[in-house]
Amino acid sequence: MPKISVIIPVYNNEATINKCIDSILVQTFRDFELILVNDGSSDESLSICKRKEYLDSRVKVFTQNNLGVSIARNKGIIEANGEYICFADADDMYMPTAFEIVMALIEKNNVDMVVGSIKEKKNGKVNYFKPFLKDDVKLKVFKGKNLKLLKRWTMEKDSKIFMNDSPDDIKLSENFRIDTPWAKFIKSKYLKENMFNTNLRLSEDIVLMYDLLSKMNSVLISDDIVYTYNVNSNSITQKRYDPNIIGYNMALTKELLKLKADYDSSFEQSIYMRIVNCYWDSIVRGISYKNSFKYQLKIIKEISHDKNYIYVFENINIRYCKTLREIIVTILNKLHCYTVVGILGMYISNK
Structure with a gap:
């Protein structure tokens, strides 16, 4: 051996x-x-x-x-x-x-x-x-x-x-x-x-x-x-547009939610913040912003209405957000302002 x-x-x-x-x-x-x-x-x-x-x-x-x-x-x-x-x-x-x-x-x-x-x-x-x-x-x-x-x-x-x-x-x-x-x-x-x-x-x-x-x-x-x-610019985590990213992030979100009760409420909120980043990754990299805005908004709403994302945004405490982006994305989802989410996603994707 x-x-x-x-x-x-x-x-x-x-x-x-x-x-x-x-x-x-x-x-x-x-x-x-x-x-x-x-x-x-x-x-x-x-x-x-x-x-x-x-x-x-x-x-x-x-x-x-x-x-x-x-x-x-x-x-x-x-x-x-x-x-x-x-x-x-x-x-x-x-x-x-x-x-x-x-x-x-x-x-x-x-x-x-x-x-x-x-x-x-x-x-x-x-x-x-x-x-x-x-x-x-x-x-x-x-x-x-x-x-x-x-x-x-x-x-x-x-x-x-x-x-x-x-x-x-x-x-x-x-x-x-x-x-x-x-x-x-x-x-x-x-x-x-x-x-x-x-x-x-x-x-x-x-x-x-x-x-x-x-x-x-x-x-x-x-x-x-x-x-x-x-660092490999061709890896999944380095690529820009990839429609599969939406499904990949949803699968990861399900696994992360299984861990939320392992420690205390602070750890639970940290898991939610990871999921916020999964959500935003899907918005930025999972949608082709070359399509019509109406189509983009349709996909954004489908992502945002996923039951796990709904649960996370309902239970997130904003004081645990560590970046301005996390604060904005969380507030917009709590207010169901998906059009603004789409505009931000388009802006970031095209940078």
């Missing part, structure tokens, strides 16, 4: 997959398997993966029809044999000593998950996302009460409870990413029992991470940079 199974979903990534794979094959820690799941690529991605499999026995290639990233990741989880599982996107890279650093932390601390830090590359600029607010804190093991706070922070990054009532050495930077699958080394038994929700196409990683933190006993967060994240 290898110590680590690395899972990479691959879909039309011929331009980047070579570098991604090579960043793993050159790891200083060698006891791993690399699982590549080709998700119905129509370019040379599969051929590249097959060549890597031929040259290195640690590489395993599986292929499926284009079923989406969650099903591809779940396929990798099913096939994984490692004690720990980590993920990568096909246009990103792990640092050469990442696995060695992480395995040393696991051997010393015996935790269920290690969360490493990342650097982000976007438009030629590099940002380093360090986890802790205090510069002298390099790592921290979260257990018990602190682990529950960490779980809450996954959904409610600006949680006043976490930031005000927690010890200084566990306070996290808002830029830190715990809600993504990459740069996480997760004990495989947790993923075998809790896979990605295949009904979701947005924020499925956040929902999974929240669920995993409910099951785990210990999580170590380290400020060691282990992963390079390249």
Whole structure:
């Protein structure tokens, strides 16, 4: 049994997959398997993966029809044999000593998950996302009460409870990413029992991470940079108009509402604010503003009359809104001013 199974979903990534794979094959820690799941690529991605499999026995290639990233990741989880599982996107890279650093932390601390830090590359600029607010804190093991706070922070990054009532050495930077699958080394038994929700196409990683933190006993967060994240303008979360966004956000809204009673009223309101952003995302990206305004207004009313959105806007307390946009969108929905919502959506969409 290898110590680590690395899972990479691959879909039309011929331009980047070579570098991604090579960043793993050159790891200083060698006891791993690399699982590549080709998700119905129509370019040379599969051929590249097959060549890597031929040259290195640690590489395993599986292929499926284009079923989406969650099903591809779940396929990798099913096939994984490692004690720990980590993920990568096909246009990103792990640092050469990442696995060695992480395995040393696991051997010393015996935790269920290690969360490493990342650097982000976007438009030629590099940002380093360090986890802790205090510069002298390099790592921290979260257990018990602190682990529950960490779980809450996954959904409610600006949680006043976490930031005000927690010890200084566990306070996290808002830029830190715990809600993504990459740069996480997760004990495989947790993923075998809790896979990605295949009904979701947005924020499925956040929902999974929240669920995993409910099951785990210990999580170590380290400020060691282990992963390079390249911002992809073609990802779902970066695209503009996409009519499927409306359905994706409604599915996510249903899942989020299941979590609203997990903590207190403040957390419940935080969940509502996430849903307000789902609603606004649908207005801005789910409607083609090239159509007639009458048609646009029809779609806006259909979205706004969804029972879950109605429930959220009826129960939101405006004092929990953190941006002017959230305040305006909430007030307009409470007053049923959908025409104004449409005008704002058109303005933002065309910017």
